[in-house]
Amino acid sequence: MVRSARIVVICALSVFGVPAFAQDSGRQGVQLGDIDRTADPCNDFFQYANGKWREENPIPASMSRWSRRWQAGESSKDRLRTILEATALTKAPRGSIEQLTGDFYAGCMNETQIDRLGVEPLRPLLTDIRQMKSPQDVQKMIVRLNGMAISAPFAFYSSPDNHDPSFVIAQVIASGLGMPDRDYYVKPDERFIQAREKYQAYVARLFELAGSTKAEAQAATKAVVRMETELARQSLDNVALRDPQATDHKMSIAQLQRLTPRFDWNAYYTASGLTTGDVNVAEPKFMEEVDRQLGAASPDDWKAYLTFHVLDSAAPSLSKPFVEEHFGFHSAYLRGAKEMKPRWKRCVESTDEQLGEALGKIYVEKYFxxxxxxxxxxxxxxxxxxxxxxxxxxxxxxxxxxxxxxxxxxxxxxxxxxxDKWKDYSTVPVKRDAFWGSTVAARAFNVKDDLTQINKPVDRGRxxxxxxxxxxxxxxxxxxxxxxxxxxxxxxxxxxxxxxxxxxxxxxxxxxxxxxxxxxxxxxxxxxxxxxxxxxxxxxxxxxxxxxxxxxxxxxxxxxxxxxxxxxxxxxxxxxxxxxxxxxxxxxxxxxxxxxxxxxxxxxxxxxxxxxxxxxxxxxxxxxxxxxxxxxxxxxxxxxxxxxxxxxxxxxxxxxxxxxxxxxxxxxxxxxxxxx
Incomplete structure (x- = not known):
């Protein structure tokens, strides 16, 4: 379920289904060569329908699953690559979709510079985290990171009010866990025990890449895992999260403040450029635990926790060692991928993720x-x-x-x-020589674009x-x-x-x-x-x-x-x-x-x-x-x-x-x- 959306006004459909095409003559049927004719459709239709295609097209090393559908999705990236390579060579006006997409893609493709810089693009932010001294400093950093789409320990965004979906309110949800869900932290099954071991090794390695000694990395890892485990214990499991009643807790800011007395929500709203209003808190017990951690966890523990989430979020945009470590846990271990996708494809995906409607406008003009x-x-x-x-x-x-x-x-x-209406990204300061900086700028734009919907009538065109x-x-x-x-x-x-x-x-x-x-x-x-x-x-x-x-x-x-x-x-x-x-x-x-x-x-x-x-x-x-x-x-x-x-x-x-x-x-x- 997508967190929020809109309705463009479209007339109710006729009760009569009038065919747009008179006949199928000359049109294409199913892929005959994909069918496994040795299989019985009444015994195993999955094998029958395209078992031959799967036999002849094994999962590529960079993928976790494969079929004609996923192949088509990857082929779309070839089209996007053609678009981006062209815009990267175009001298377009600043703020145009050609300049934005071309410079973002070119910056991502500048692997030599990215590898040379290593962790340096993060250094100012990591230094500011290291200098935190009080719970108030921690709260200010949480606001700052949320503004960069780093949702630790919670996520804050806009969503239609469950009880009046014509109006948008704020939504606060549990976040800030580095593993997929709570069960990975608390269940005793062997597969979860192994996942916890792999995760700790991954966390420690990111700290080492960022300059920590092994001893410092181990101490920081223990702090991260301890805090995340405590947060996980107060999280709903995946089945419970499917029940909208279980995550429906609309309250005023005053009520939210009473729920989490250590966290200054008025300051959060002010720093985010928002006026206060109603908010839905998806998991109140989780937020109570966040509040408890503000009092119980030491400043050093919070420094470790927030530093890790910055590193984890930024890793795909940094030098090769960070990229490889991120891939090793999130893609290889959890998804079974054997190798990374080629650089150009990862850069296509990043551009689409951050500047999707700018790139999409060119895409639909050419291919839809x-x-x-x-x-x-x-x-x-x-x-x-x-x-x-x-x-x-x-x-x-x-x-x-x-x-x-x-x-x-x-x-x-x-x-x-x-x-029907495209987003205007023209104010995003994208540069070819600062890929992480461009990523942060695009993220900040997208966060602000979302937050500006809060306390307004819903925009059904989004x-x-x-x-x-x-x-x-x-x-x-x-x-x-x-x-x-x-x-x-x-x-x-x-x-x-x-x-x-x-x-x-x-x-x-x-x-x-x-x-x-x-x-x-x-x-x-x-x-x-x-x-x-x-x-x-x-x-x-x-x-x-x-x-x-x-x-x-x-x-x-x-x-x-x-x-x-x-x-x-x-x-x-x-x-x-x-x-x-x-x-x-x-x-x-x-x-x-x-x-x-x-x-x-x-x-x-x-x-x-x-x-x-x-x-x-x-x-x-x-x-x-x-x-x-x-x-x-x-x-x-x-x-x-x-x-x-x-x-x-x-x-x-x-x-x-x-x-x-x-x-x-x-x-x-x-x-x-x-x-x-």
Missing amino acids: PPEAKARMQELVKNLRLAMKETIEELDWMSAPTKQKALEKLSTFNPKLGYP WYMSPPTSDAYYNPPLNEIVFPAGILQPPAFSVDAIDAVNYGAIGVVIGHEISHGFDDQGSQYDAQGRLRNWWTAEDLKKFEARGACVVKQFDNYFVEPGLHHNGQLVLGESIGDLAGAKIAYRAFKISQRGKPAPASVDGFTQDQQFFIAWGQFRGDAVRPEFARTMVQGDPHPIGKYRVIGPLSNLPEFQRAFSCKASSPMVRPPQERCEVW
Whole structure:
């Protein structure tokens, strides 16, 4: 769930799905060469759909998972590289998007200078941390670091008010842990014990690279781990964090001040250039622990803690030894990557991360044609209609709840490709000879750009993914679904693909995002985006029972012996996949109403093309290390179970491939899950 978002005003979609294209003649079907024809689709559809592609395309050394989808995302960076290499050679006016992106990229690519400087770009900041003497100094440094997007020990940003999403308030959330989540600090499992050992070695190494002796580094590491462990003990786990009620604690500044009496919030607001107002505190117990640490931890402990988080945050922007250490823990150990991505690709990613809409504006002008947006609008229209028909036909939901569900569906706002209004980065002082300085400047701009939304009416035109991003999201308070241009390419989407393929790939993604409005989290928000129950008590019980079926199904999916998915953690994403596949299939049938289409394409029926397209889009090979990390904290299941999980519940899939009732890809009727 994205932390905040907006709704561009778009007219409600027609109840009629009028096809934009009369036929699929001459368009492309699924990738035939990817299919493993030695596999039985009714036994293991994941292997069947693109097992041959995975066999012939092993995971690249720099990646943690791989499929045509991830390959497409990496290929987008080739396009971005072309853009950035051109802007880097352009003598553009200062403040223009060409100057900003070109100089930022050129500064990142100046590896010789970055390596020569080592830790020196951080020296003034590290010196200021070292000179802290009092809790007040610590608080001032926390404000300063937050302004540089270094969120330790908490993060502070803008978010629509859960109870009045037309207005933006401040949000305070737990942060400042160097490992992925609380379990890494407190659980006794061998894998967590090993992670703690690896982490301590990483922390100590960063201190040594910054100039500490081994003894000093060891002492600082102990302080960092002790403080983070205490903070972790008071943090919610990943399952609890999925419940919006558990993180809904709106309060006044006076109440927040009473919660954390040692922290001067008026000073924080003043230093951040903000006027005080209401704030949501996601984890009050965590903030109480932060307050306790302000009194209990020594200045030296705080110096070590904040110094480490500066080093960890800055490491990818510093000299090669820092980059390698950061990669070794975060990418190699936790994700299983075998080598770093090439420098140019990391610089492309950094530019996109910091100046995303500047780079994105050039990207969409070159690579996102108007016809792509038009066809996506057609897909969204039919997905909306399919969800409407599905809700209307539910036999387990009462009329009052149906009315509320349909009202919510009618207020959905789709955003496609890119924002209508682009951010103005012209004041960001980007320089070619100061990469860390440019990074800090861009970060500071982005932080300020976010904070300026606090205590104002929500700006529904804002985006929280850059246009080149190969992903999508749903935002509950603003009830919007967002699809950046970066995901609107094969294998997800193509203007040259037959309808069956587009509906089976991006169509399921669209359905997935729509379904998030009705999953275990999104279902708690009403049509206006308020965190408010709109269900009858009986309907809510039935809905939760249907979700429990999905939980049980995914609890039994193992990534290795003894380690299985947490069904409760992946419930929302799994409901999204299940409902997404179902309503995308229905939308595909809507698109064929009154439109003749060939019975088969390349030897596969239209229905088979639809399901194979989903298998090929989601057919990720995943490294074991990353699978373990995902199972621990990612609300998304690994690719294999995102393919076989939802499809094994669909009678439409069983019919498409003539699967016997006893087939592994067909769940018995008494075990079949259906939420929407």
